[in-house]
Amino acid sequence: MPEIEEEKVSSIGDDQYDDESYPPGVASDEEKAKDLTRGSSHISIAETLSLPHEIAFVAVVCMAQAMTQAGLAQCLSILRVVGDSMGLSNTSELSWLIASYSLTVGTFILFAGRLGDLFGYKKMILIGFSWFSVWSMIAGLSVYSNYVLFNFARASQGLGPAILLPNALAILGATYRPGPRKAMVFAIFGATAPGGAVLGATFAALLALEWWPWAFFAFAIVLAVLVVLSYLIIPSPPPAPLSNEPLSEKLHDLDLPGAITGILALVLINFAWNQAPIVGWSTPYVYIILILGLLFVPVFFFIELRVARKPLIPLHALNTDVAFVLGCVACGWGCFGIWALYVWQFFLEARHASPLLASGYFSPAAVSGACAAVITGFLLGRLRPATVMIMALTAFTVGSIIIATAPVDQSYWAQCFVNMVIMPFGMDMSFPAATLILSNAVGKEHQGIAASLVNTVVNYSISLGLGFAGTVEVHVNNGGHTTEDLLKGYRGAWYVGIGLAGLGMVISLIYSLNTRRSK
Structure with missing residues (x-):
């Protein structure tokens, strides 16, 4: 659903049609669909x-x-x-x-x-x-x-x-x-x-x-x-602008840089916490993985704030x-x-x-x-x-x-x-x-x-x-x-x-x- 459509839908007041019915004068599905394709702001999909x-x-x-x-x-x-x-x-x-x-x-x-x-x-x-x-x-x-x-x-x-x-x-x-x-x-x-x-x-x-x-x-x-x-x-919404x-x-x-660093941080931290009860926190690879995961956290925030x-x-x-x-x-x-x-x-x-x-x-x-x-x-x-x-x-x-x-x-x-x-x-x-x-x-x-x-x-x-x-x-x-x-x-x-x-x-x-x- 394109963002502009979402904003059109969201801009409709909650009380505009209190009974959630379609506005008077548009009775059939075909007419509703025509209004939608014409960009009417009064209806939703x-x-x-x-x-x-x-x-x-x-x-x-x-x-x-x-x-x-x-x-x-x-x-x-x-x-x-x-x-x-x-x-x-x-x-x-x-x-x-x-x-x-x-x-x-x-x-x-x-x-x-x-x-x-x-x-x-x-x-x-x-x-x-x-x-x-x-x-x-x-x-x-x-x-x-x-x-x-x-x-x-x-x-x-x-x-x-x-x-x-x-x-x-x-x-x-x-x-x-x-x-x-x-x-x-x-x-x-x-x-x-x-x-x-x-x-x-x-x-x-x-x-x-x-x-x-x-x-x-x-x-x-x-x-x-x-x-x-x-x-x-599932109805197919109009293509989003970004899809073009x-x-x-x-x-x-x-x-992708933010996604990769963020996913690595989450996976490594989680893996360490769930593996530790099995092999013990004294096992070197457990706390090394945890440290690596924690190090990826500031890298992720740097990318999100300064790079992306x-x-x-x-x-x-x-x-x-x-x-x-x-x-x-x-x-x-x-x-x-x-x-x-x-x-x-x-x-x-x-x-x-x-x-x-x-x-x-x-x-x-x-x-x-x-x-x-x-x-x-x-x-x-x-x-x-x-x-x-x-x-x-x-x-x-x-x-x-x-x-x-x-x-x-x-x-x-x-x-x-x-x-x-x-x-x-x-x-x-x-x-x-x-x-x-x-x-x-x-x-x-x-x-x-x-x-x-x-x-x-x-x-x-x-x-x-x-x-x-x-x-x-x-x-x-x-x-x-x-x-x-x-x-x-x-x-x-x-x-x-x-x-x-x-x-x-x-x-x-x-x-x-x-x-x-x-x-």
Whole structure:
């Protein structure tokens, strides 16, 4: 969607057509389409679609979010099954199968968002689903190789969601003009996350009863179907002005030096933190890699501030509001990553549940997440986003405390069930609140960057948080040879999550007070 079109859509007042209907006098889809091609500023692309086409369009685009979470959860539910087949038993080693996926999702989102600006959002969505499908198939085929290939395939899988998420959000933002309808579409997009996770975990557990690679083969088939549906259903927005540039200009616009140094910094720092629990911080290559990653950080900022013609992150456009919000998001979603991995281990190892039963334990999160998304859409229209962010961080903190203190032999319907109801509110309140705050904090020309920054921090924090938690776990679980020692390690990891969420609460409170004083 070209920037000029986005500005035209954004310039329409939210109250211009309160019922979100098409202006009187333009009745048919054909007439709407004609007005759009003539450059009418009164309509959005969504208003040129019939209702069935619009529903199908939103459903297919929302599958980008659902399949991202399904890709994370499908491995969580059968983590021990995959680990046993590949000779892995240490939780720190198994955590790499989750962390590697989230690492590449979080690391490449910003760059993938820029690719969408240059080459088209729909085209990148097609590429994202295709890439995701191919590497899901390779992940299943790695059963004939070893865990190194599986880990590499999981990391490569993550590139698919990295391409999908920013471009899915961008095409929704470009298709709808501001107003209640657009807010509801974004709420639906967020609501698919817990449902996607539960479905991914459940079907993986079911298929693993026969043979665990089938979980990945089936996932690859579904993604291939989504490629076809996306091609047929997603409308093609007019070509962006940048897409008409020659290739040499596009390469300049990609900010490759910034992308390379930024990606290297993120990957090296994350690798060090997730590898250290396995081999120990005393291993030379671990702290050397960490130092190298930290050295790339100032190089990245120098390139973005002084060298890049079109920086990957326009730092001049960011302010203290952005810093506060990203800090809240990092703490909350770092807590979520820890919670997710160790709750699964708690069910599978401490409670000796089967993967299918553990998936059933998680099922209330899908319903709670959908309710949380709808409630958040309602609250964001009536409360300040900073207040909603405080509520989200409170949910992350309380949910983590509840599960960290749950006895092994306690009824599921006591603390575990309550935990499954509360935690999705942290996820589905923080993401839309953060997106809205950042959207309001930056100019129209940087709206895509705002959405991409939130997604980057969400997914990178999940991976980095697992590294922090894994370091604590291996130092308190006495080797993890008994159920009591395993539980001690899990709780140590959860306490890290509680600390992160608590820090996020403090940051969100400071941010809320700061915004009140500034008005």
